[in-house]
Amino acid sequence: MSMTKHALFAMIAGVLMIGSHASAADVKLTQEATSVKVEIDGKPFTVYHFAAGDDAAFHRPFAYPVLAPDGQEITSDQTKTNPKEHPHHRSFWVSHGSVNGVDHWSHAFAAGKEAGRQRHVAFDKLEGDTIVERVEWSGKGGAGPAVLNETRTLRFFALEDGTRGIDLTVTLAPAGNDPVTLGDTKEAGLCSVRVHPEIGNGEKKEKARKGTLTLSTGATGEKNVWGKPAAWCDESGEINGKKYGVAIFDHPDNARHPTCWHSREYGLHAANPFGLHDFDKTKPEGAGDFKIEPGKPATFKFRVLFHTGDAAGAKLDERYKAWTGK
Numbered sequence: 033m034s035m036t037k038h039a040l041f042a043m044i045a046g047v048l049m050i051g052s053h054a055s056a057a058d059v060k061l062t063q064e065a066t067s068v069k070v071e072i073d074g075k076p077f078t079v080y081h082f083a084a085g086d087d088a089a090f091h092r093p094f095a096y097p098v099l100a101p102d103g104q105e106i107t108s109d110q111t112k113t114n115p116k117e118h119p120h121h122r123s124f125w126v127s128h129g130s131v132n133g134v135d136h137w138s139h140a141f142a143a144g145k146e147a148g149r150q151r152h153v154a155f156d157k158l159e160g161d162t163i164v165e166r167v168e169w170s171g172k173g174g175a176g177p178a179v180l181n182e183t184r185t186l187r188f189f190a191l192e193d194g195t196r197g198i199d200l201t202v203t204l205a206p207a208g209n210d211p212v213t214l215g216d217t218k219e220a221g222l223c224s225v226r227v228h229p230e231i232g233n234g235e236k237k238e239k240a241r242k243g244t245l246t247l248s249t250g251a252t253g254e255k256n257v258w259g260k261p262a263a264w265c266d267e268s269g270e271i272n273g274k275k276y277g278v279a280i281f282d283h284p285d286n287a288r289h290p291t292c293w294h295s296r297e298y299g300l301h302a303a304n305p306f307g308l309h310d311f312d313k314t315k316p317e318g319a320g321d322f323k324i325e326p327g328k329p330a331t332f333k334f335r336v337l338f339h340t341g342d343a344a345g346a347k348l349d350e351r352y353k354a355w356t357g358k
Contacts, residue, residue, distance in 0.1 A: 221302025232299025
C-alpha cells in the first residue's frame with residue numbers, strides 16, 4: 033500500500049509527539065499541613081517542609097529526603113542523622129550567615145548571637161511542577177519585624193536518563209525602607225545541599241568517607257575547590273556500592289558569577305558568592321559584602337541535579353550548556 037507524503041509526515045509527527053510526551057516527567061505536588069510532597073512519574077522525589085509542625089528544630093524551609101529514581105536517599109538531614117555535627121545542614125535549603133548582621137545560617141542561640149529564622153508567608157503558586165513561595169527572614173532570634181523578603185521558586189523535573197533536578201530561583205528584597213547587606217562570610221549558601229552520609233561522613237578525618245569534589249574548571253579535591261569560583265560544582269561518591277552525586281549550576285546572570293563554592297569533602301555543598309575575604313585572606317575584610325537597595329531586588333538562579341555516577345558520567349558540561357545556552 034502506498035502512502036502519500038502528507039500521511040507520512042503526519043505519521044512521523046505523531047511518533048515524535050508521542051516520544052516527546054513519553055520522555056516528559058509527570059510531576060505531582062500534594063500540599064499537606066506543613067509540607068508539600070513531590071512525586072515524579074508516580075514515585076516519591078522529595079518533601080518540601082515549609083512550616084514547623086512538630087519539628088522543634090525548624091528554622092527555615094527545606095526539602096528532605098531527596099530520592100533518586102531507585103528510591104535511594106541522596107541527601108542528609110543532619111538534625112536527624114547526626115545532630116551533634118552541623119544540625120543546621122538540613123538536606124536542601126537556602127540561607128546566609130550575615131543578613132544585616134543576623135545569623136541565618138546556624139541554629140546557634142549563644143548569648144547575643146541568636147540565629148534568625150525564615151517564616152513561610154504564602155504560596156503564590158503550587159501547581160504543575162512549580163512552587164512559588166513568599167518567605168520572610170527575621171531579625172535576631174526570630175523576633176521583631178522581618179529584615180528580608182524572599183520570593184522562592186522551585187521547579188521539579190527529570191531528564192530523559194532519569195536524572196532528577198530542582199531549578200531554584202531566589203529573589204531577595206529589603207523588608208523595610210533601608211538597604212540590606214549580605215555580609216562577607218563563608219558560613220552561607222543561597223543554594224545548599226548536605227549529601228548522604230556515605231558520600232561525606234562527618235569531620236573525623238581518620239574515619240570519614242570523603243566525597244569527590246569537581247569544578248567546571250576541572251579542579252578536583254577540597255583544597256582546589258573550596259572557596260574557588262566556577263560555573264558548577266559536583267559532589268559525588270558511593271552509597272551502598274553505587275555511585276551518586278549532586279551537581280549545583282550557577283547561572284551566568286547571577287551577580288558575581290561564577291560563584292565561589294563552600295563545598296567540603298565531608299558533605300556540605302553550597303554556592304556562596306559572598307564569602308570573598310573568608311575564602312581568600314589576601315582580600316580585605318568585607319570585600320564580599322553585597323548590598324540590596326530598596327526597590328532593587330536581587331535574583332539568583334541555580335539548577336541542582338541529583339544524578340547517578342560521577343561528574344564525568346553525568347555529562348555536566350553538556351547539561352550546563354543546555355540549561356544556560358552558554
